[in-house]
Structure formats: C-alpha cells, structure tokens
Amino acid sequence: MFNLHQGNYMNSLAWIKNRHVVSALCAAPILFSCAYASAEAAAPAAVEAVAAAPAEPAPPYTLSFNLGLYSNYMFRGVALSDGPALQGGIDWAHSSGFYLGTWFSTIDPDYAVGNHQEVDLYGGYAYTFENGLGVNFMGNYYWYPENRKADGKSIDSFEVSAAISYKLLTYTYYNVLTDYYGARDSKNADYHELKVNQKLPIGDLNFMAKVGYQNTRNLAGDQGDYAIGLNRDFSLPGAGKPIEGFNAGVIFTDTFNVEDQEFYKSSSDRDVNDKKLTFYVKRTW
Template sequence: MNKVLSKHALAALCAAPLFLNMGFAQADEMPVPAATEAAAPAEPAPPYTLTYNLGLYSNYMFRGVDYSDGPAVQGGIDWAHSSGFYLGTWFSNLDPYAYGKVDGLSKGNHIETDFYGGYAHSFDNGFGVNFLGNYYKYFEGHNSLDGHKQDSFEVSAALTYKYFTYTYYNLLSNYYGLRKISGPNGGGDTKNTQYHELKVNYKLPLGDINFMAKVGYQKAPDIDKDLYGSHGADQGDFAIGLNRDFSLPSGGKPITGFNAGAYYTDTFSVKNQNFWVSNDLRDINEAKLWFYVKRTW
C-alpha cells in the first residue's frame, strides 16, 4: 500500500566517472586514411523507461500497520514517460487474517495487487508535484467474512520542496469493503477516508546513506460506527530509518540496482485499539523494527 506504504523506502543516485579516450599524433607523420562510409546516426533513445523491482521485507508495513505478520515478497513494474505520465503495478503477500477482529478485512486474501497511474513534474525552483490514482485489488475478496468486496480506489496529490513532501490521500471507495454497520446485512458507505503525510528524505554526507522520516494521520469517520464509535479507525503513525544503494561484485561488470534499509515504525493517537486487532487477536499497529533488501533494474 506503495505503495506505498504506503506501501509505501527512496533510493539515492550513484554517480559514475566518465572516461574520455583521446589520441594525439603529428599530422605529417600519419598516413592519410582511406575514405570510409559515414557511420549511421544513432537511434534516439525512446521517450520512456520501463523498470522492474523485487524485494524481500521482514514485514509489509503500511501507515503504521503490519499487513503480513512476517516476511513479505514485494515487487512491481513501472513505466514512465518523459512527459511526466506514468503507470505501474505492484504486489505483496498478506496475512489472510489481518484486521479486523469482527469485519475480517482481508480474511482469505493472501495477495494484494495495486494498479496505479499518475503524473509527476519537477520545477527548476526545487518544487515538484505528483498526482496519483491507485486501485487496490484483492483477487480473493469473495472470501471475506461479510462477503463484501475489498477492492478500493484512492487518489492522492503531493507537493515536494527540496527534501520535504506533503501528500494528501482520499479513498473514493469504501474502506476495503467495510461498511458503517457491519455484518452481512450492514449498510452505509465508508468513502472519503483521508490520510495526511509529511515526509523528509535527505542524503547524509557520510557513506551515501539516505535518511527518511515521516509522520501521517488517518481520518476515517464512518467505519463500523456501531462497533467502534465515530472515527474509530483514526490513528497517527510515524517512521524513521536509513537506507543505502549498493552493488554486488561479479566476474565482470558489478550487479547494480540494490538498496537495503531499516526502519522503526509506531502509531499514536489511536482512537480505538479494538479496530486494529486481527482475527487471530494480534495487535497489528504496535511498534515494529523492520528491514528490507530490494533490487531495481
């Protein structure tokens, strides 16, 4: 979830030296070369990039919540055009009994697959914008406790200035299939759940290490009001940690594109802890130290 974590850690760019081969000779000592055919002009680079990523995570952490209850394999494909438009897909395994204790939000779901697209642009003055639409797909959603489809659609708008990014998220669909009133005959929508996030990314001057810290707050006014009361799913979360790019040696050219990191995550201002309990009675929003290693190519 990004995912952004949501689902959503950021990689630093590694600079490589450029070698120029230069040859010198006296003109009167060199034979005149025979005429040769002009080399064909190089084909221009395509106006888009296509990248892949795959990683192993100790936990699938998203907005302060542990969705996997153990290791998670995550990966995706991203297409980005030079105009700023982009598309992508991403997946992660899930704990099939992640929250909630009554609603069974992901009961029966083992995989989350996201499909997203948007537009991003950076300005010369250090500002940047990013507009995103993300569809959370759960192919096993029919196995939910109440039979409600968990698929959800969220939009977001982000404003970046140098190291800082503020992002506003709004869920246009029901909150992962939940209703105002739980149960098979429950009704009422839970749209308009909001999440506010402030994040800082900074490259430290030592060892090419990247520092990341974030704080966020979810406002969900109508989720199962009969069980949890108004704003029962509201809570804040924060994360802080480090990550670093690296490469692996090989017989020839090093294998590049790796990134590893470690983060500490916790929640605060939890409105109702009962909402954040899994079907196997596990608190899924407690403090967590988690790790990952991934590769992008």
C-alpha cells in the same frame, strides 16, 4: 486496515530512544551492503578500435522492475504481514510526466479477511518545475485477487492522491473514493503524510522520516503513525562489471493517538499497529 471490529493502545514513543533501536537503524544498511561489496571490473588489456555507430535516439519512456524481501509489510503504521513479505512491481514512465505501474505484496490472511495477496494498479502524472517544486497526482486501485469479502463486500478500494514536494520535503494527501476496504458508509477516508528524505554525508546513507494521520470516516480506526529509517544503495560483483540497483535498509514504525485499538487486531488477536523494526533488501533494474 482490513479488520473493522477491534483494539487497546500503549504509547511507546519513548521506545525509539532505546539505544538498541538506534544502533540497528545505523548499522543495518551498512551491514547489508558490506556483505555484498561491489567489485571493480578489470580493464581489458587491449581494445580493438571500432568505428562508432550513430547513437540511437533515447526512447521517450522508461520501463523498470523492482523486487524485494521485507521482514514486515508496513502500511501507514499497520503491519499487513505477520512476518516476511515478498514485494515487487513494474513501472512505466513517459517523458511527458505520465506514468503507469503495478505492485504486489504478500499479506496476512488473518487480517485481510482471508486474502493472501495485494495487487496495486496505479497511474498518474508527475512534474518538477525549474525552481525545484514538484507535483504528483495519482489514482491507485487496491485489488485482492482472491476476492475474499468482509461482511459480503469486496475489500477492493480505489484511492486518489495529490503530492507537493520541495527539496527534501514531500506532503501527500490521500482520499479513498470507494468504501474503506469494504466497510459500509465509509467513503472518503483520508490520510495526510509529511515525509523527509535526505542524503547523509556519512557512509553513503539515505535518511527517511515521516509522520501521518489516518481518518477512517464513520469508523473507529483513526490514528497517527510515524517512521524513521536509514538505507543504502549498493551493487554486487558480476561477470565483468558490478550488478547495480540494490538497496538495503531498516525502518522503525510506531503509532499514536489510536482511537480504538480493537480496530487494529487480526482474527488471531495480533496487534497489527504495534511498533515494528523492519529490515529489507531490494533491487530495481
């Protein structure tokens, strides 16, 4: 995403048929969650009767936090970390549909022109109609606090997106209003994404699949990507009651129709858009 100078493409769509990949996709979320099976809280022997106080009215907003460890930071088919990445964020959402949030990840400085962290600052509006149709409009500022530059220009970027969803399908269109991560004359690079999310009837597993296409506008970085994964929610034993909010999963990612493979190489000659199997565990509270 950041290196604008490199590539050599090998089509590996058939790799996903390999039985080892399929086995990993099915087994990993179950193994993660089984390792931390939730414990039933023991009911107290006796409960002292207390007069119920009037319930406090629920606030019109929610504030949530998330933190996770990923074996790779994958972004639209590109591995932005060279190994494990720590990721987390804070989200504020109002009952009106407006929301604000921030998110961070460690990244590979060899590909991110010397930057070690990415911080996203975003806000938007989301609404679901009674018939189940949903819309989501968002602005997202990609900020690199160390401000290491590419050819003298900051790689900070601002992107807007619009999404429409119905049942298990979501289509999202993204457009970068600034130059594309510091590349001159590259405004309005865009990305199309179609995603499927579905709860499976076995093992409490959640299924995810997506396909996307990146147009880098006046650069040689156009390419498609796809991903398929499984994940599972679980809880950990706690003092008195389980600790909720955990999720673990595995995702296979690959790219296709790569315009120029040299565009997707780090300064250490790493192919950042090669196929990847990513494992993760995270918690939201």
